[in-house]
Amino acid sequence: METLYKPLEKSHGSGKLKIRPTVTVLLPAYNEAAIIADSLTILCDHMGTLNDKYQWDILIVNDGSKDETGRLADELAQSLPNISVHHNKVNQNLGGALRNGFKVAKGEYIVVLDIDLSFGPDHVEKLVDAAIDQDADIVIASPYMKGGKTTNIPFHRLLMSKVLNKIMRLTSGINIHSFTGMARAYKKEFLDTLNLKTSTYSINPEIIQKARIMRGRIVEVPGHLDWTLQLEYGENRTSSVSVFKGILNGLMSSFIFRPYGFFMMVGLLLLVASLYMIIWIFYHVYLIYPEIQASGDFFDDRFSEAVAAAYNKRPHAFLIGGFTFVTAILFLGLGFISLQKKRYFDELFHLNSNILKECRKAK
Incomplete structure (x- = not known):
């Protein structure tokens, strides 16, 4: 495996000191053996085009997978550049996987994506650039704001997500459109102050709630949520969240914002x-x-x-x-x-x- 970070490069060609920001792309993975190789190949190829812009690495958090996800991740870390793997011995759910990933990640900016790339690799640049340009602590890729879009999302899933996010927007008073989405960029220095506790899928609303308490700057950018790959491999994957659990977590998160x-x-x-x-x-x-x-x-x-x-x-x-x-x-x-x-x-x-x-x- 190649070294994750090389010394910061400084360029004086334009008369200005240029330091490339460090970016960690965090990918939680539970029973993703069916797609992990294809997804990482696509992501690494894309990140390679950003070498002149960022110092980047990819961190896979294998969350106690029961299939071949852990072994495949280790093999990919040996064959593809700038990949490291953190293994949770037992499944700790999305909240536990993200919290462990946040601790291990070394980048100044942490970009979280779904390993099925339902938010494509191009979102990395969009999210990090918005965080830098707008000095934001959190940047959210939202398919529900103006300019965002969705593709191949089952109707009941899309309806559930829109309704829950609308409820959270009304109950929280925060003017954002996507509270549950995972595709985000975080400023690591700010993220370390949030003291996160949730071990479930409610961690994403929890981050928003605690960021608001800490007066964090939260920005949204239009995102494209595409389930094409997820539907293609759906029969071979076991990591999907049940509709009932999603509704329950969403309602509980809405209650916590303003009980x-x-x-x-x-x-x-x-x-x-x-x-x-x-x-x-x-x-x-x-x-x-x-x-x-x-x-x-x-x-x-x-x-x-x-x-x-x-x-x-x-x-x-x-x-x-x-x-x-x-x-x-x-x-x-x-x-x-x-x-x-x-x-x-x-x-x-x-x-x-x-x-x-x-x-x-x-x-």
Whole structure:
């Protein structure tokens, strides 16, 4: 295997000092024996055209594969340039594979791609250039923004992805279109401050959430999501995520962005419903009140009989209205409590991450 990084080259031909940035292309792989050779050959050929622009290497994280993925990756690392392999002894899911890859990667910029190249190799240059030009901490290749496109995506998968990403956009308040996509470029120095914990497919939304807390600059560029190769090898692959698991992870990620929003939304809807019934009760009490011939002339006697008459007419309005009102107050209370806890979490995470960053600098 060739040396991953050669000494930085400096050019004075144009009168300016030119230093090529270092880029690690990170490829998580679980049971990808059917496509790993073809994908790496295509990717290496493309990266070879960028030798004058970047110092690059490719890092494969074999996530405890049960097929020949690990052996093939090691063989390819010997025959193709600038490839290294990190082996997880057991499967740690996408989150674990990415977290281990982030630790091992040496580039100033880390570009994550699916090993099936559903986002083509040309995205590497597009993502890194955007990160450098816009001084971004994270750059996302989005097929759902203006200029992006999708090819050969099964309808149910595409619909699920669009709906979940739309929900996350609404609940998070972050103006990006792709929260779940994996094709991204990261500034490694910033990525190291995020202290990621998720071991599931929810790691991609987690990165966005924690990057926002850390005031990271997140940029989107149009991407092309193409499942042609994935569908071609689909019968021989076992790494696909189930639709149910994808929906569940997406909804949980949406909740984590703004948990108080969910509670308050439900609370407000219940409050509106309960107020409708309470207004109905008071309106009918108002209509019945003049007709009441109470045993006494006191207001409370006549009013109590008017309420009793309204109750006899529509008892379910009292029961459902009261229960709905109490439930609405409970949900609104949970919303305010979760809002307070979310703010505490954000402040503590920001403080701890900055302390961690300073400790690493001190070393």
